[in-house]
Amino acid sequence: MTAYNKLMSLIKEIYVLNSAAGIIQWDQETYMPPKGIRLRSEQLSLLGMLAHRKMTSTQLGQYLDEAMKNFDDFDEVEKRNLILFKKEYDIQTVIPEELVGQIAKQRVVSVETWKKAKAANDWKMFQPELEKMVELSVKRAELTMDVIEASTPYNAMIDTFEPKMTADAIDKVFSELRDGLVPLTKKYSDISAEIDDSFLSRIVPIEKQRIMATELANIAGYDTTSDEAGGRIDEVEHPFTTGYYDDVRITVKYHPENVSSMIYAILHEAGHALYEQNLNSDWMFQPIGSASSYGVHESQSRFLENMIGRSPEFLQYYLPQFRNQTGGLFADVKDDLLLQSFNLVKPSLIRIEADEVTYSLHVIIRFEIEKALFSGKIDIGDLPQFWNEKYEEYLGVQVPNDSRGVMQDTHWASGYYGYFPSYALGNVFDGMWLSALNKDVPDWRESVKEGKLNPAMDWMKKNVHHHSNMYDPLDLVKVVTGSEMSAKPFLKYLENKFEKIF
Template identity: 35%
Template sequence: MTSPLDELKSLAREISLVQSVESLLGWDEQTYMPPAAGEFRAEQMTYLSGLAHQKRTSPRVGELLASLAADAAKEDPHSDFAATIHQMKRDFDKQSKLPQKLVEALTHATVIGQQAWVKARAANDFSQFQPHLEKIFGLKREQAEAVGYVAHPYDALLDDYEPDAKSTEVALVLAELRTELVPLVQAILQSGKKPQVDILAREFPTAAQEAFGRAAAAAIGFDFQRGRLDVTHHPFCSSVGPSDCRITTRYQEKFFNCAFFGILHEAGHGMYDQGLRSDQYGLPPGTYLSLGIHESQSRMWENLVGRSRSFWSHFFPQAKATFPVALSDVSADQFYAAVNHVEPSLIRVEADEATYNLHIIVRFELEQALLSGDLKTADVPGAWREKYKQYLGIEPSTDAEGCLQDIHWSAGLIGYFPTYSLGNLYAAQFFDQARRVLGDLDAQFARGEFRPLLEWLRDNIHTRGRNYTASQLVQLVTGKPLSHESLVRSLRDKLAPLYGI
């Protein structure tokens, strides 16, 4: 006779299988799907999202959770059993508040919306996308009202990506960061020093970029037997299953950073997914904790590792061999300074570490205003330009380099953006602790040894799944609550010598 726990796990596995197919179709839509297939893809994904919602909110799931609640309460709350019951109950209660028609409507609107965004971005015309944005935000307001919130509807959506976080808390963290970062950026801009950044705009053939990026991703630990790298409009990582992780990038032949650091970033996401416990697939202990924690892995490998001097001590000779023409007269020191250049820029995914979080503040404030109705979708381009002028001192001249640069709103990912800044904070604090435990990481990187850091992340973050909250995990791993101090110290330690400040 099947036990209640085994039955619950079986139902969870069914849900994960449906979601994995949905994930695969989403990946295909952004990579290989022919343009004319868009409407039918929307039907496919709408059907699957409705099916997954039915399974997630099945009365039988609720009955099984209720029958196991008492036993789970007696266990260590961080054990696999207790975490499974607690987190599945949390998800069940939340999903049960959402009407299936709303779930399906959101899926259909966002699939069509993403396709409209691609066309609008290519045409540099926000007006083509504006009706879709209007519809998506209307549906997200319905979602927030259905789920419920205390202070602001944004909190109901933020919870999808960073469980238990509140917009007021995020706003406070971002304000603290901005207080520290603005004077640091100003000191750099006033230093009079500027790296030879034009070396990154030389000719870097796409095929060579792909080979070099794949080699670097494999070297830091991304398993290409369980994953692949493809091209898309906006880089992302998609986990289709325990041994099927898809990462993507985009190539610019006259800008090295775009693809290479995008690959490191998505490989960081992918290694987290590849490090989850496959025996717990579909269950909370085998699921990533939050998007902020997920982002900590990508930003760590992209910036704290990938933009370190020790990383390039190892990889620069390979870079020179791969790009003999572009880098023939470039030294390792010149290249290191160039990839760490600080200057306000328009494109978030290409922003330097010091200004990156200012890009997030812009999006965080605009999407709250859109959700509350204080900002109308037709006014987004102007509001975007104004925010960039206010926070970064520059403003876009086109929609493509302004409000159409990100895919998130077209995909309905409202509340996602703050997790990028939280990820930067988590990454720096985790990395500090890894240094204390593992010793001289720089010496290891210079030798091409990245396995010790990856194994430490596996043990302390990846394999813990959702057995802890994000705040509990940070306290457990680092011995202190989340703070902006590690990130600010890391930036100062790196940038002060480069700019003589």
């Protein structure tokens, strides 16, 4: 057995361990009894330790070094595996175990303090722990800069989520995106303010919503019911997707007074799940057999949720089912009003509640704050004021308190700096995919009118999913579309869509 094959055998063990950890984390959120938390923490700790030991073992390092000596002899897939894994191995081995432990401990303290501070609306309580989390995260980023070939600590942070992307590159795209979204927000929020969508708060029992969720997932192509099903739907407080290839699970929270929340949460999470299920099966348990980036992953969820799920074509097909499944509860509401209500533009305070037009502005604000913070232009103590000013400038809303402002997300408390851009990059990627899809399959929307999502989703499977992690995100955009990444296609899509709806 060659050094490469021995290396891949060890890597497979790491992926199996990590997938096992993912499933028991899913169980922790869904079915674990409250008393099980102590045992669960021991289980997850052991699995994590075993994976880390394998990842940083001398034997694995020797196999990697030997394989890299013969790099030119490998094919493109093998080379990509080596590039991806060497980067991860070097990152893991360059960070001292002591720092790993410090970050893990501080994350627990920061998150717990954030929860209390958010509940009490007390920024001063949270600030000292956030400062410690930032300091440790910068230390980690500085250590990885050479490995990642990043010019700044913040670029090293971004690379964790969007490989080979930089703050400057993102800033260029986001500036274009912001300049297009601000006037769109103003135009369609004024129109939306005149539309009464209060009927959407009519009560749809959870039992009915469960049936609707299963049928909606099946329409999307996410199988939870057949003998060959690779998915399932469960209930949690905060929806998420987890799993690997043949076993990818989604979760949802049902709100009796907000059935639309279920509809779009199911489509969103199904988009994530289908990406995972449609990764190239030949590359399972290999570094290349993973998603290209967090932003590309987000593009898949938002494509199914928004570009399909909120489209006039899909709702033309789905609304008769919706009316039937809700027992005539919305019989008095015209289709045009339902279409508009599912697409209202309402500038708001909370990112996760944002509509399709304003969502990216929430993300851009967070990116601009991170960029200013890690370049030394502002201090952590300045975050609330900077946040509030940006929300008024971009979204025209005044932030009443820090709990609904700068402390609304858990990301910063958890040390996930550089993550936020991925959410809006998902929209930008979608604009790029859509422009290529329209050229390759010009009549795909006609199929959606009949509830047939295959033409669009098969194209996505072939052109995005199947490439898995063969390409970094910017390279993937070039391969799929032949163009450089730009916000223009996404903005054009929004302009065309909302002009027709309103």
